Amino acid sequence: MQLTMLGTSCMMPTKERNPSAVYLEFKGEGILFDCAEGTQRQMRIAGINLAKVSKICISHWHGDHVFGLPGLLLTIFSLDLTRTVDVYGPRGSKRAFSTMFGEIEVETKFNMRIHEVHEGKFFENEDFLLESMPMQHQVPCVGFAFVEKDRRRIKVDYVKKLGIPDGPLLGELQRGNTIIHKGKKVDADDATTTVHGKKIAFITDTIPNKNCLTLAENADILICDSTYSSKLHDKADEHGHMTALQAGQIASQANVKKLLLTHFSARYKSTHELEEDARTAFDNSHAAYDFLRVNL
16 A cells, blocks of 8 residues: 655645645555645656546545546546546535536446435455545535555465365455364464554545544554644634644544644645644644655
8 A cells, every 4th residue: 555645735736736636555556635736747847647546535625626637537538448547536526527527528338327426435355445524625526535444464474284175265264254174163263363454544625623632543654734733723713624633632632643744835845844733733744745655
């Protein structure tokens, strides 16, 4: 699993930063969180295969989070017309998507599905699930969480001792099922160990609220709006954003392992002040930068 920060600026690009976009690749599948202008170029610079993108999660329909959508989607479908791309966003997303693409000739054979998400789980397969929670911004806005499911790892020495061969029996144990081998029961709890899945939370463009804590709870990584330092608390509140200190407080209260600050105001040429601000509440706080990669 690899996380790539594609855009860490708010509202407008700077020489160093593109606006909001985060790419997560898991088992060959690409999930994009927000898609600001220039996102597909950022992806190419980062060496990301655009054809892997299967899901795009949009926090809200402000331009600095969605203006890259038309170009990216048209490119994806030019690479693979058979691919299905699911776009998830807050209430009003179907109308907003239709408005954005209204004057663009998008062929009907393109497999795009637009989903409006609210609170709770909105996607699940055998490997992971995706969750959303409403945030508090000037327009409908949601935060997202990617949750990898726990899996079982075979105790190699144990199964070798029992003489269990590679094949279907090991698969059954990994699925948590008891097997019969040479007339004896072998319990999955004895033959495997549990590997706990990773959790990544993405929260942007909101003032602090209880849903932030719910969504970020026990996350391995929290990517969080940190538009201003605590010196500009009133401005953050006025515009529906967070300070770096508030992001740190959420990380601390939600028992997060690592905090990545993002969505920085262009006024900050250096993120040192924001990083230090967050660390007064949560030590493991780091200012993200464009093309930062994190392996989990």
